[in-house]
Amino acid sequence: MKINQFKKIFKSKKIDFALFYNIDFDKIEENMLYFSQYSGSGLLIIPSTKSPFMIAPKMEVTRAKKGLIKKVHTWNKEKKLFENTKHLLKKEGIKPKRIGIDENNFSINAFKELKKNFKGSKFIDISKDCLKLRETKTKEEIKIIRKAYQISNNILNSCLKNFKSFKTESDVKAFLEYEAKKQGCELAFPTIVASGKNAVKPHHDTEKSKLKKGFCVIDFGIRFKNYCTDITRTVYLGKPTEKEKEIYNFLLNVQKEAIKSIKISKNCSDLYKETKKRLEGYQKYFTHGLGHGVGIKIHELPNLTEKSKDKVQNNTLFTIEPGIYLKTMGIRIEDSILIYRNKPHIMTNIKKDFKNILN
Amino acid sequence: MKINQFKKIFKSKKIDFALFYNIDFDKIEENMLYFSQYSGSGLLIIPSTKSPFMIAPKMEVTRAKKGLIKKVHTWNKEKKLFENTKHLLKKEGIKPKRIGIDENNFSINAFKELKKNFKGSKFIDISKDCLKLRETKTKEEIKIIRKAYQISNNILNSCLKNFKSFKTESDVKAFLEYEAKKQGCELAFPTIVASGKNAVKPHHDTEKSKLKKGFCVIDFGIRFKNYCTDITRTVYLGKPTEKEKEIYNFLLNVQKEAIKSIKISKNCSDLYKETKKRLEGYQKYFTHGLGHGVGIKIHELPNLTEKSKDKVQNNTLFTIEPGIYLKTMGIRIEDSILIYRNKPHIMTNIKKDFKNILN
Numbered sequence: 001m002k003i004n005q006f007k008k009i010f011k012s013k014k015i016d017f018a019l020f021y022n023i024d025f026d027k028i029e030e031n032m033l034y035f036s037q038y039s040g041s042g043l044l045i046i047p048s049t050k051s052p053f054m055i056a057p058k059m060e061v062t063r064a065k066k067g068l069i070k071k072v073h074t075w076n077k078e079k080k081l082f083e084n085t086k087h088l089l090k091k092e093g094i095k096p097k098r099i100g101i102d103e104n105n106f107s108i109n110a111f112k113e114l115k116k117n118f119k120g121s122k123f124i125d126i127s128k129d130c131l132k133l134r135e136t137k138t139k140e141e142i143k144i145i146r147k148a149y150q151i152s153n154n155i156l157n158s159c160l161k162n163f164k165s166f167k168t169e170s171d172v173k174a175f176l177e178y179e180a181k182k183q184g185c186e187l188a189f190p191t192i193v194a195s196g197k198n199a200v201k202p203h204h205d206t207e208k209s210k211l212k213k214g215f216c217v218i219d220f221g222i223r224f225k226n227y228c229t230d231i232t233r234t235v236y237l238g239k240p241t242e243k244e245k246e247i248y249n250f251l252l253n254v255q256k257e258a259i260k261s262i263k264i265s266k267n268c269s270d271l272y273k274e275t276k277k278r279l280e281g282y283q284k285y286f287t288h289g290l291g292h293g294v295g296i297k298i299h300e301l302p303n304l305t306e307k308s309k310d311k312v313q314n315n316t317l318f319t320i321e322p323g324i325y326l327k328t329m330g331i332r333i334e335d336s337i338l339i340y341r342n343k344p345h346i347m348t349n350i351k352k353d354f355k356n357i358l359n
Numbered sequence: 360m361k362i363n364q365f366k367k368i369f370k371s372k373k374i375d376f377a378l379f380y381n382i383d384f385d386k387i388e389e390n391m392l393y394f395s396q397y398s399g400s401g402l403l404i405i406p407s408t409k410s411p412f413m414i415a416p417k418m419e420v421t422r423a424k425k426g427l428i429k430k431v432h433t434w435n436k437e438k439k440l441f442e443n444t445k446h447l448l449k450k451e452g453i454k455p456k457r458i459g460i461d462e463n464n465f466s467i468n469a470f471k472e473l474k475k476n477f478k479g480s481k482f483i484d485i486s487k488d489c490l491k492l493r494e495t496k497t498k499e500e501i502k503i504i505r506k507a508y509q510i511s512n513n514i515l516n517s518c519l520k521n522f523k524s525f526k527t528e529s530d531v532k533a534f535l536e537y538e539a540k541k542q543g544c545e546l547a548f549p550t551i552v553a554s555g556k557n558a559v560k561p562h563h564d565t566e567k568s569k570l571k572k573g574f575c576v577i578d579f580g581i582r583f584k585n586y587c588t589d590i591t592r593t594v595y596l597g598k599p600t601e602k603e604k605e606i607y608n609f610l611l612n613v614q615k616e617a618i619k620s621i622k623i624s625k626n627c628s629d630l631y632k633e634t635k636k637r638l639e640g641y642q643k644y645f646t647h648g649l650g651h652g653v654g655i656k657i658h659e660l661p662n663l664t665e666k667s668k669d670k671v672q673n674n675t676l677f678t679i680e681p682g683i684y685l686k687t688m689g690i691r692i693e694d695s696i697l698i699y700r701n702k703p704h705i706m707t708n709i710k711k712d713f714k715n716i717l718n
Contacts, residue, residue, distance in 0.1 A: 024658075027386065058646045060560075063560045063562055103466060106467050108463075108466075109462040110463075125467075125468070170543045177537070177540055178540070182533040203399055205422070208543030287417045299384050325418070
């Protein structure tokens with residue numbers, strides 16, 4: 001995606017090429033995935049003037065070619081990865097004077113190895129450029145994102161309809177994830193199902209234990225064609241007190257107000273601060289940010305936090321997810337908002353009125 | 360796990376404390392997970408003389424305390440994480456002269472930030488020490504690992520029994536993962552189901568497409584109490600030719616021979632080389648290593664590759680997974696082997712004779 005726009009950054013920074021790599025089977029290097037749509041081991045070179053190419057282990061070459069970059073060299077295992085890269089660059093006539101790397105996604109040891117192979121080269125940190133580039137979405141990305149939310153909305157809706165059949169937190173999680181996998185999707189993150197006092201932890205590790213009475217937070221997202229979705233709904237299991245209903249509706253109102261107040265060019269920090277203010281006496285029980293961008297990673301720009309420097313921009317996708325976490329209960333209501341044609345559009349079209357599930 | 364053994368390494372390297380951190384919601388820092396059994400955002404300090412402690416964001420403190428480290432400070436968001444750490448260390452009277460870090464799991468940018476806060480400190484790379492420490496398992500770990508394999512064996516067995524009911528690769532994957540999640544487990548990696556020509560790619564991204572006739576590779580692993588399992592079986596869908604059966608049985612024999620030849624103190628590279636030799640004319644179609652250690656990460660020490668320096672040791676867990684990938688078909692047979700009381704034990708007790716599924 002957006003390789004041409006990315007290359008414009010090269011000019012101002014006088015970069016000869018950008019280099020991204022991943023050698024860890026169970027990790028994803030988000031830039032490589034973004035530009036190549038390939039998530040395996042390997043290395044991606046984006047030169048300023050020539051076309052991009054990849055290097056992948058022999059066993060991954062066919063898989064890598066299924067992505068956007070069709071030129072994939074086989075990693076000659078006689079050489080280390082960066083040594084291999086140096087030789088290929090030489091062959092292609094690409095000078096390694098100034099090399100752009102994402103310093104947030106480059107380990108100290110890999111950097112030592114890189115410097116050993118590219119003596120005399122200058123290394124330019126392009127981590128912020130990559131984040132900014134990924135923040136605004138292209139038409140093509142928006143099409144995928146819309147479809148991704150359609151799928152995850154359907155799944156969560158059918159989960160809520162079937163809720164009475166679930167006995168444990170794991171049952172709920174397993175149902176949601178099964179439906180996603182059946183449709184060929186991956187997960188954006190391990191689903192959170194937190195009932196009763198477990199919901200006090202916003203990132204509770206879902207348990208095999210019986211669903212507890214009280215509020216139950218369900219935080220779920222899929223990964224469709226490499227793009228993430230994110231949504232949270234909180235339902236009530238058993239018989240609520242008036243006070244509990246009141247707190248839920250209070251938070252719901254705050255969440256709706258936050259969405260209403262989204263405007264192009266507005267400071268994300270103001271969105272956070274205004275929401276916090278609206279939480280009145282519950283301010284200190286709101287322990288995380290108001291939201292975050294969503295894309296190829298589940299947490300992207302913009303940040304909707306107190307100290308964020310980000311602004312609301314067109315063609316971005318972010319969450320609005322205030323929460324209240326008391327001593328024995330937790331509530332969070334989260335929607336994902338797409339800013340399209342300069343207006344906010346709620347992508348997570350799932351009812352959020354107080355929902356009582358009586359078993 | 361093994362904190363006391365870890366501290367012995369400190370002495371020889373004169374380390375005041377080790378520092379591990381993770382600030383990425385969708386990544387795991389394996390050392391922090393290993394020592395604390397907590398996988399979220401935060402930072403872990405293991406001092407040479409005092410007891411270890413963590414720093415976690417306010418929203419994660421309760422969750423972090425559910426792990427092994429009970430002393431968890433709240434990250435004061437007014438300060439950056441390493442600045443916060445510096446103050447806490449000072450309070451505890453721990454000198455930051457020599458700091459051990461895992462340079463494979465420390466980004467360049469984080470390291471810049473760390474150096475800014477700890478001017479005058481020396482940083483010692485302990486990446487290899489951590490890998491070596493995690494390679495051999497304690498009694499406690501072995502107990503968890505045995506249970507983890509029991510669970511995954513049952514799941515895969517019931518998948519193979521139900522195989523006729525699956526229509527797509529995603530159906531198979533969804534079934535396996537659903538069963539894992541129902542039991543409160545996570546996945547060790549996204550399950551691979553590769554049928555027909557898809558099996559040419561050892562790490563094929565499972566598709567929603569109809570199961571193709573021919574060999575179907577199923578590579579599956581769960582994560583139970585943070586420990587991974589790993590197993591691959593290849594079944595045949597439709598009517599095999601004699602030649603296909605022959606290749607399968609040839610590979611099966613090679614795999615069994617490899618397991619038979621495992622001996623304490625043997626070089627892992629020899630295990631690889633002997634197996635490659637046994638593959639005779641198929642050598643060039645075996646495009647990956649013979650196996651890898653399994654633990655808190657899916658790929659750990661030992662490496663069973665041509666250039667490995669590792670040896671077979673007691674209390675280790677590793678895979679034996681030769682494969683043959685031709686132009687239109689792929690076969691892989693993988694078992695996980697626990698070396699216990701100096702003898703190899705197959706943890707993946709699932710039949711591996713040629714299995715024909717006729718629809």
